Amino acid sequence: MNTQALQVVVRRRMEQGGNIVLLDLADAAGAALPAFQAGAHVDVHLPTGLVRQYSLCSDPADVRRYRLGVLRDPSSRGGSIAVHEHLTEGASVTISAPRNHFPLAAEAAYSVLVGGGIGITPMIAMAYELSAAGRPFELHYCARSAGACAFLDELAAAPFADRVHVHFDDAGDAQRLNLPASLSAAPAGTHVYVCGPTGFMDWVIGTAAAQGLAQSQIHREYFSADVDTSGQGFEVVAAASGRSVQVREGQTILQALSTIGIEVPVSCEEGVCGTCVCTVLEGQCDHRDVYLTDEERAANDQILVCCSRAKSARLVLDL
Helix, strand or coil: CCCCCEEEEEEECCCCCCCEEEEEEEECCCCCCCCCCCCCCEEEEEECCEEEEEEECCCCCCCCEEEEEEEEECCCCHHHHHHHHHHCCCCCEEEEEEEEEECCCCCCCCEEEEHHHHHHHHHHHHHHHHHHCCEEEEEEEEECCCCCCCCCHHHCCCCHHHHHHECCCCCCCCHCCHHHHHHCCCCCCCEEEECCCCCHHHHHHHHHHHCCHHHHHEEEECCCCCCCCCCCCCEEEECCCCEEEECCCCCCHHHHHHHHCCCCCCCCCCCCCCCCCEEEEEEEECCCCCCHHHHHHHHCCCCCCCCCECCCEEECCCC
């Protein structure tokens, strides 16, 4: 994992869709920023002390800036509100170098990009990258209404504008996304990428699977998830530290470890970002995150301690 910290400034700030802010981040001296590939995100260290992850939605070929699109969500735990209130033009902010857990598949013969609401952000970077590489794709932007959207002018002027399809809940059935039809018409070897609200993503993922796509052809990125900490208590052993602790029902592994002085880096606390992933040496995991793939879960060698639990009475971690 690249933990390099970057000092950037908010070079430009634009408000669109009523409650979405677009931020162009740049090096203060005008130097090029580290290159990234579509699907990458950065950790943003907010003035309030929170650290949050936001997808890069700018053209990966443009290393003069990183663009973020952030929805102000009053039900969030403070991250989006801090972005809207504190990241004004000219403000300095610390971010991580880009990290990518949602890359494009090199083997895809065709790509169907589906963004729900603010989940459109990683899809825009993907569209730029696919277009520049001459790879075929289609982009679907689903939202409640045109007035609630950002990026519409940019997408209409993009070199791939003819591959963009917008779908608004309030604009009638004729223009709604007919995903089964799109996937039926797509060639063999098609991959689907989705980001958006959980229910919307579940629908896209389920539809793609029903159309015969393998799990390896369905790619997802969640930006929030419900955390379920129910279940029997269990022991966690920190092998490197030589300490152990009992994790109670309703308590996370992260919380239990902190009571014995073991701090694990954490950010989202919802099993989304992967910041708190730890290596498992012994025991059986009860994975409750949306970060690990099915294959990674089956390997049983890593766990997100902010939300997941144990099926066994004892779990040994490399901490």
